[in-house]
Amino acid sequence: MIEIKNLTKTYGSFTALQSLDMQVDKGTVFGFVGPNGAGKSTTMSILATLLLPTSGTARVGGYEVTQHPKEVRKLIGYMPDFFGVYDQFKTVEYLHFYGASYGIPRAERDKLIPQLLELVNLTDKADFYVDTLSRGMKQRLCLARSLVHDPELLILDEPASGLDPRARIEMREILKELKAMGKTIIISSHILPELAEMVDEIGVIEHGQLIAKGRVQDIQNQIKANRILHVRLMERSEEATEFLRDEQHVSMVLHDAQGVHIHFSGNDEEQVHLLRKLMDKGYPVISFNEAQTNLEDVFLEITRGGIQP
Numbered sequence: 001m002i003e004i005k006n007l008t009k010t011y012g013s014f015t016a017l018q019s020l021d022m023q024v025d026k027g028t029v030f031g032f033v034g035p036n037g038a039g040k041s042t043t044m045s046i047l048a049t050l051l052l053p054t055s056g057t058a059r060v061g062g063y064e065v066t067q068h069p070k071e072v073r074k075l076i077g078y079m080p081d082f083f084g085v086y087d088q089f090k091t092v093e094y095l096h097f098y099g100a101s102y103g104i105p106r107a108e109r110d111k112l113i114p115q116l117l118e119l120v121n122l123t124d125k126a127d128f129y130v131d132t133l134s135r136g137m138k139q140r141l142c143l144a145r146s147l148v149h150d151p152e153l154l155i156l157d158e159p160a161s162g163l164d165p166r167a168r169i170e171m172r173e174i175l176k177e178l179k180a181m182g183k184t185i186i187i188s189s190h191i192l193p194e195l196a197e198m199v200d201e202i203g204v205i206e207h208g209q210l211i212a213k214g215r216v217q218d219i220q221n222q223i224k225a226n227r228i229l230h231v232r233l234m235e236r237s238e239e240a241t242e243f244l245r246d247e248q249h250v251s252m253v254l255h256d257a258q259g260v261h262i263h264f265s266g267n268d269e270e271q272v273h274l275l276r277k278l279m280d281k282g283y284p285v286i287s288f289n290e291a292q293t294n295l296e297d298v299f300l301e302i303t304r305g306g307i308q309p
């Protein structure tokens, strides 16, 4: 659905995107994550045909964005990170306005708009003026606006930013529904653990380059190639620490009040072997476990330069 090749965008002498390559398959929910200024909005604006790249190509549904912007616009619904809403409209009028601008006939809009309002939980706000809506409601209205022409691809730039936890959960539920409807979704966010629950794949961008991409689970497994093991011993912790330092696949061992922490690059079998050795040496192991990694850890690890795609 999205194919980006060698995409570069410079602003004067500053390079915001550097030979970016990225692909998102149809039906995928793709989480686009990266620190501030990494190039997420720039990429999304190019996909949305609102910004011209300096070089390289971006295709949406097979159409190159600079050559066939009209076709691309039909295929996409775009929700920018900053948006203005026309405050003098009522919610329902606002959606009619956008529907009409896409050439959707009145009769069709009369059917469609109540469905959209229901999807984004704004049915009871249909006759409220837009400026009386809360931020979360405005975000949801903006999402409904991006859906009026039933696009195949949704490009959502930080749809949950600035929302309180409850509003974020609501937004997440709506996105789940859209996923169930078969839409392809690219969504950027800093709120990584929340994204992990709903995305199929993540791409991590830093300094305008994709530094990791894959299924959430695969990326977590990559991290596990550098797992941290926690061992608690009844006694002899210091001695065990010395012993572990010389073991294979152990890059670092620390010892504190919580126990022994091992940076371990071995696989599952090698981990079993390590535990067996500790037991064979008679160390009184109370517990031996692997620190859980969540997407936030993965992100920090990757952007620290720990992993290459």
Ligand SMILES: Nc1ncnc2c1ncn2[C@@H]1O[C@H](COP(=O)(O)OP(=O)(O)OP(=O)(O)O)[C@@H](O)[C@H]1O
Pocket (backbone or CB within 6 Å): 011, 014, 015, 016, 034, 035, 036, 037, 038, 039, 040, 041, 042, 043, 081
């Ligand atoms: N119009 C512009 N002129 C000059 N520099 C720009 C312009 N737009 C963006 N940039 C720069 O390009 C880089 C990438 O910006 P972009 O908005 O794509 O990042 P982002 O990943 O979306 O960040 P955030 O998470 O903060 O929204 C940033 O360093 C930004 O300052």
